[in-house]
Amino acid sequence: MAAVVGIDDLRRPGGYAVQVLAVAACYYAAARLGLLRELSVEGAVVTPIWPPTGVAVAALLILGLRCWPGITIGALFAVLSLTTPRIEVLGTLAGQTCAPVCAALLLRRARFHTDLGRLKDGVALVFLGALPAMLISSTVGVGLLVLMDKLNMESFWPVWLAWWVGDAMGVLLVTPLLLSLHGARRxxxxxxxxxxxxxxxxxxxxxxxxxxxxxxxxxxxxxxxxxxxxxxxxxxxxxxxxxxxxxxxxxxxxxxxxxxxxxxxxxxxxxxxxxxxxxxxxxxxxxxxxxxxxxxxxxxxxxxxxxxxxxxxxxGEAPPPRAQRDTEGAGGADGADGRPWPTAPP
Structure with missing residues (x-):
C-alpha cells in the first residue's frame, strides 16, 4: 500500500518535477563516472562503458515514459561539461533521449518483466533493449561528427562501433542491477x-x-x-x-x-x-x-x-467420529444381539 501511495504522489505536478530532476541527477552522475575512463578511437574519444544509458532505461521501466525529460536534462549537462553549447548538441541530446525511450517501448511491447525472473526477459533486454535500440544514439552521434567535419568518413565505422558497444554495455551492466535492487524486498x-x-x-x-x-x-x-x-x-x-x-x-x-x-x-x-x-x-x-x-x-x-x-x-467421506457414534447409540441403537439396548425405568 505504501508503494501505491508513493506512486500516486509522484503523479502530482510537484512529485513529477522531483521525479524528473532525480532522473536528471542520476543520469549526470552516471555520465561523470563513465567519463573517468576514456579510449581514443580514430581520433575520437569514446567510453568503453556508458552507464547513463543503463540508468535511463531503468528509469523508464520503473517510473514510466513520463520521466524522459530527466534524461534530456541530464544529457544536456553531461554534454555541456565537455564542450561549449553548439547547434549539434541538439542532435546529440535527441539521440541520447530517443535510444532509451525506444528501448523501453520495445521491452514493453515484448511484455518485459522488470524482475527479470524469466529467461525471456534477459533475452529481450539484450536483443531489444541493448543492441538494436542503442543504434539510434551511436548513429546520430557519430553522424553529427561527420556532418560537422569533426570526423573523417573513413573513421565513421570504428567510432560508430565503439560508441554503439559502449551504450549497449551500459544497458547490459547497469540496467539489470538497478532493476534487481529496485525489486529487492528484504x-x-x-x-x-x-x-x-x-x-x-x-x-x-x-x-x-x-x-x-x-x-x-x-x-x-x-x-x-x-x-x-x-x-x-x-x-x-x-x-x-x-x-x-x-x-x-x-x-x-x-x-x-x-x-x-x-x-x-x-x-x-x-x-x-x-x-x-x-x-x-x-x-x-x-x-x-x-x-x-x-x-x-x-x-x-x-x-x-x-x-x-x-x-x-x-x-468429508470418512465415517463420523467415535464420539458421535457413542451419542447415537445412547439414543436407542441396537445391541450386539440385535435387540434394543435396555433403558432405565421411568
Whole structure:
C-alpha cells in the first residue's frame, strides 16, 4: 500500500518535477563516472562503458515514459561539461533521449518483466533493449561528427562501433542491477551475508590477478560469475560483472596487464569482447536460474494446495467420529444381539 501511495504522489505536478530532476541527477552522475575512463578511437574519444544509458532505461521501466525529460536534462549537462553549447548538441541530446525511450517501448511491447525472473526477459533486454535500440544514439552521434567535419568518413565505422558497444554495455551492466535492487524486498539472512562476504573477498583477490597478471587469464572470472548467479541470482552476478568490467576497463585505459602491447583498436576489441561475453553470461545465467527456481516454487505450491484439497475431500467421506457414534447409540441403537439396548425405568 505504501508503494501505491508513493506512486500516486509522484503523479502530482510537484512529485513529477522531483521525479524528473532525480532522473536528471542520476543520469549526470552516471555520465561523470563513465567519463573517468576514456579510449581514443580514430581520433575520437569514446567510453568503453556508458552507464547513463543503463540508468535511463531503468528509469523508464520503473517510473514510466513520463520521466524522459530527466534524461534530456541530464544529457544536456553531461554534454555541456565537455564542450561549449553548439547547434549539434541538439542532435546529440535527441539521440541520447530517443535510444532509451525506444528501448523501453520495445521491452514493453515484448511484455518485459522488470524482475527479470524469466529467461525471456534477459533475452529481450539484450536483443531489444541493448543492441538494436542503442543504434539510434551511436548513429546520430557519430553522424553529427561527420556532418560537422569533426570526423573523417573513413573513421565513421570504428567510432560508430565503439560508441554503439559502449551504450549497449551500459544497458547490459547497469540496467539489470538497478532493476534487481529496485525489486529487492528484504535483506538476506546472516548465513547469506557470510557467503556474500566470501564471494566478494575472492572476487577482489582474483579479478585483479586475472586482469593485471603477466599471463592473460581473463577466463578465470567465469567461475565467480557462475557462483554468484547460482547463489545470489541477478543481484550477485551483475555486481560481480560490473566490478570485473570496471577493473578490465581501468587496465585497458592504462594499457596494462592483459591489454599491454596492443594497439588502440585491439584494446577496444578485446575489452568489449570480454565485457560483452561476461555481461551476457551473468545476465542470461541468472535469469535462467531465477526462472527455474520460480517454476519449482510454483510446482511446490500447487502440490501443497492439491494435498490440502485431497485432505478435505477425504475428511468429508470418512465415517463420523467415535464420539458421535457413542451419542447415537445412547439414543436407542441396537445391541450386539440385535435387540434394543435396555433403558432405565421411568
Amino acid at each position: 535483506p538476506p539472512s546472516l548465513g547469506r551475508w557470510k557467503e556474500a562476504t566470501a564471494l566478494a573477498a575472492v572476487t577482489f583477490l582474483l579479478v585483479p590477478l586475472a586482469v593485471y597478471g603477466s599471463i592473460s587469464a581473463l577466463y578465470l572470472v567465469y567461475p565467480l560469475l557462475i557462483w554468484a548467479a547460482l547463489r545470489f541470482q541477478l543481484v550477485g552476478s551483475m555486481l560481480c560483472a560490473l566490478l570485473m568490467s570496471v577493473v578490465a576497463t581501468v587496465a585497458a585505459t592504462d594499457r596494462a596487464g592483459a591489454f599491454a602491447g596492443l594497439s588502440r583498436i585491439e584494446i577496444m576489441a578485446k575489452l568489449q569482447t570480454f565485457n560483452g561475453a561476461m555481461a551476457l553470461t551473468a545476465l542470461l545465467l541468472s535469469a535462467l536460474i531465477t526462472e527455474q527456481r520460480n517454476t519449482r516454487r510454483s510446482v511446490e505450491k500447487a502440490c501443497q494446495e492439491l494435498v490440502e484439497v485431497l485432505e478435505h475431500l477425504t475428511a
